[in-house]
Amino acid sequence: MRLSPDLNTVRSEFAGDPDMSEIVALFVRELPQRIAAMHSALTAGNLEHLRLLAHQLKGAAGGYGFPKLGEAAALVDQGIKDGCDANVIRSRVGMLAAFAARIRP
Amino acid sequence: MSPSDVPLPKVLAIDDSELIHRLLRVRLQYEQLELHGSTKAEDGLRLARELRPDVILLDIEMEGMDGFHVLQVLKSDIDLQDIPVIFISATASMEDRVRALDLGAIDFVGKPFEVVELKARVRSALRVQHLVKMLAQRAQVDGLTGLWNRTYFDRRLLQEVSEATRHNRSVSLVMCDVDGFKRLNDERGHPFGDMVLERVAKILQGGRGSDVACRYGGEEFGIILPNTAAIEAIEVAERYRRAMEQEIWAMAPGMVITSSFGVAEFRNLGADAGVNDLVQAADGALYRAKLNGRNRVEAAMATHRTA
Structure with missing residues (x-):
């Protein structure tokens, strides 16, 4: 049993930066849609689109103070580039989604 | 137009991710620059042509x-390549970095x-661009009067004549020469002569916004009038002539300094005419203005008239 669920959440490195608060909040709010779009692309077998979405997240997440999220997205991007097995891609998207679910502004 | 306007530098970001544009807007908000963005390559190129940015950030x-x-298109466009x-x-691969730099x-x-780091690199690129622009402009501006110089005049006249020919529009040239300038210089000294040239330049700069006033050499000035037929160019020259005649010289009360003008319209010179013919025609008219008593405007006669 977890004493505090907050221990599990990931916060932006720029949480204390007033200039950033608005766009970080927007980023976090939109994140579930981005992950959902990646799941849809995966289900539809549209790997090129999935890669583009992962690539964009890889490039941007660090800028919003979530470098680990960027690394998880990079694994999806690289996996598709390397022509990895569909199961590998699916599991990497799963890891990315699980990490994204822990993100708070 | 004159060579002395300095607006805020423009930065154009071309990146397909809206996330990056939001980030740039926040992160560059306190920099002395104007940020523009596009999420599509084609729109970015269109914006580059419209805005003429000082730096482009490219995904x-x-x-x-x-x-x-996109970079190849930019580098093959004479207006955008600088x-x-x-x-x-x-994409962190070394090959991509090398390829980008080589392109x-x-x-x-x-x-x-x-x-x-991003801010520092943008600032550094802006500094380089500022110097490049300044050097390019310095090379085109006359040191004494601040008008465009002869190099610029030659290039711009060629450009305006080509444009006018392509779009079947008129373009006129006014050549202007200060009357008795050599004697003024001899009698009153070179500093006075310089002041006269500066004042003439100011009068020529105060004309219509589309006119391009240049120092042609010595006490001679060339004013390019895009989209202007001879009859209108004569009126413009007449206004300048009157303004100079009425100029008051604090250092020499009561003194009247006049100028003579020669006007030519490119379309009146015939189908085979080139830029040099336009300069020659305006110069010939200026010569006649001198012969006919100075302080007057003469126009080159229409030898041929092409549509």
Whole structure:
């Protein structure tokens, strides 16, 4: 049993930066849609689109103070580039989604 | 137009991710620059042509046309090839960096970017661009009067004549020469002569916004009038003539300094005429103005009239 669920959440490195608060909040709010779009692309077998979405997240997440999220997205991007097995891609998207679910502004 | 306007530098970001544009808007908000953005390569190129930015931030991986392709288009366009391009890319491969630099990019920033580094690289590119622009402009501006110089005059006249020919529009040239300038210089000294030239330049600069006033050499000035037929150009020259005649010289009360003008319209010179013929025609008219008593405007006669 977890004493505090907050221990599990990931916060932006720029949480204390007033200039950033608005766009970080927007980023976090939109994140579930981005992950959902990646799941849809995966289900539809549209790997090129999935890669583009992962690539964009890889490039941007660090800028919003979530470098680990960027690394998880990079694994999806690289996996598709390397022509990895569909199961590998699916599991990497799963890891990315699980990490994204822990993100708070 | 005159050579002395300095607006805020423009930065254009071309990146297919809205996330990056939001980030740039926040991260560059306190920099002395005007940020523009586009999420599509084609729109970015269109914006580059419209805005003439001082620096372009360019993403490599975009859907459709990628950054390398965009860079090639920019570098093959004579109006855009001097704009420094900084690549911003999440693709960290050394090959891509080398390729970008070899294609003419000035710098490379990895994504996610360190804000301080990005700002420093943008500032550095802006500094380089500022110096390049300043040098280019210095080479085209007359040191004494601040008007465009002869080099610029030659290039611009050629450009205006080609434009006018292509779009079947008129373009006129007014040549202006200060009357008795050599005697003024001899009797009152060179500083006075310089002041007269500066004052004449000011009068010529105060004309219509579309007119291009240049120092042709010595006490001679050339004013290019795009979209202007001879009859209108004569009126413009007449206004300048009157303004100079009425100028008051504090250092020499009561003194009247006049100028003579020669006007020519390109279309009146016949189908085979070139830029040199236009200069010659205006100069010939100016010579007649001198012969006919100075302080007057003469126009080149229409030898042929082409549509």
